[in-house]
Amino acid sequence: MKKSLILNMIILISIFSIIVMSDIVSKNWIINNYSLFEIKSINSILNFFRIHNYGLAFSIFSNISKENKCFLFLINILTIIIILKIIYSMIHSHIYYNIPYVLIISGAIGNLISRLYFGFVIDFIDIHFKNWHSATFNIADISICIGCIFLLYIYFFEKNK
16 A cells, blocks of 8 residues: 555544544533533534434434434435545545545434433534524534535536546
């Protein structure tokens, strides 16, 4: 294996590990320090607000019946398998093109771990400005969103290069 490929693998695995561990630690901290629906103002635009998300990102499918919960697991696992195949097929590409996929898979695995362990995903980051409120989210969700934005940037602005 070439040294550059090994270095790229180390960087990608490090990014993955940092995101998944940060997500797990932050969710456990929230579980241990906040009651369900407890809200604490951090500053003028940030609250910590513990909620349980039984759906996908931004509570999509949160009203799904308990019998259909395996549908959410299937979506999670299918997403992870597809992204792993993409990463594997692009392993010899420049690391720049692999980072968005690692960000997305890190978030997907972080939320899957929560769903498997708790039966739901813990969301707690609540951003607001005046009358505007974002959906409550977590570190895994941030990772997924940044990865998707990064992919869109590559697709629309880098594809001609």
